[in-house]
Amino acid sequence: MTYTWLAVIGVAAAVALDLALLRTRLLLRRTFWTAYAIVLFFQLLTNGVLAGLDVVRYSPAAIAGPRVAFAPVEDLGFGFSLVLQTLAWWVWWGRRLQRGGTPVRRRAATARTRAGAATAARAADDTATRRSSTR
Amino acid sequence: MRHLVYAAVLLACLAGTAPLELFLRARVYARWPRFLLALAPVLVVFLTWDVLAVRTGQWSFDARQVLGWRVGNLPVEEVAFFVVIPLCTVLTFEAVRFLLGRRGGRFGDEPADRDEP
Numbered sequence: 001m002t003y004t005w006l007a008v009i010g011v012a013a014a015v016a017l018d019l020a021l022l023r024t025r026l027l028l029r030r031t032f033w034t035a036y037a038i039v040l041f042f043q044l045l046t047n048g049v050l051a052g053l054d055v056v057r058y059s060p061a062a063i064a065g066p067r068v069a070f071a072p073v074e075d076l077g078f079g080f081s082l083v084l085q086t087l088a089w090w091v092w093w094g095r096r097l098q099r100g101g102t103p104v105r106r107r108a109a110t111a112r113t114r115a116g117a118a119t120a121a122r123a124a125d126d127t128a129t130r131r132s133s134t135r
Numbered sequence: 136m137r138h139l140v141y142a143a144v145l146l147a148c149l150a151g152t153a154p155l156e157l158f159l160r161a162r163v164y165a166r167w168p169r170f171l172l173a174l175a176p177v178l179v180v181f182l183t184w185d186v187l188a189v190r191t192g193q194w195s196f197d198a199r200q201v202l203g204w205r206v207g208n209l210p211v212e213e214v215a216f217f218v219v220i221p222l223c224t225v226l227t228f229e230a231v232r233f234l235l236g237r238r239g240g241r242f243g244d245e246p247a248d249r250d251e252p
Contacts, residue, residue, distance in 0.1 A: 039224050050144060055200040090173040090228070
């Protein structure tokens with residue numbers, strides 16, 4: 001399995017994670033694409049340095065051949081997959097950690113209960129001195 | 136000095152994105168447990184990919200341009216890469232989110248959602 005194929009699979013797996021598995025749907029949102037564009041720019045910079053200086057060397061047999069900023073085009077797929085997976089998990093955990101019950105939600109629930117208890121207490125208090133229009 | 140190249144690139148990424156934490160309210164370092172949870176599956180997937188790629192010779196590292204410490208068959212910088220890049224990515228994402236607000240989309244993890252009826 002060449003890097004080329006693995007990069008394609010990596011992109012597909014990340015897309016599946018975002019749209020199907022975690023349902024975070026980042027791919028449908030402007031914030032994601034704006035952030036990715038920025039990260040991509042810096043990827044081309046840093047990856048260009050690493051590949052251009054030969055810090056990382058790629059086997060010609062493993063890559064298709066074309067390069068972008070000194071780095072194999074496959075690195076674009078690798079990078080996209082890394083970015084999308086990271087952000088999908090980040091958003092997913094954000095949702096999960098919230099559902100445990102936030103202070104605001106708990107306060108709201110308690111308030112509703114208190115109001116219910118007070119109302120029930122008033123309704124049950126049968127006073128002779130007050131005429132209720134609901135009776 | 137050439138052995139510092141890879142590490143220097145990673146440090147530059149961290150330094151470049153650090154201002155986002157406070158000045159653009161990214162608050163990723165502040166939410167480090169959530170970041171570590173998000174990072175875990177990413178590390179598993181990409182370190183596995185990397186180890187296998189190095190083992191099968193798809194790519195390799197110039198020994199003269201890395202610090203020299205290895206984790207398995209990977210330079211320590213390569214392992215650090217998969218912590219630093221996700222960190223920079225999330226910082227960028229949260230900073231963009233701060234700048235675009237709701238116009239950039241809703242993700243279901245916004246604190247304000249809790250206040251909505």
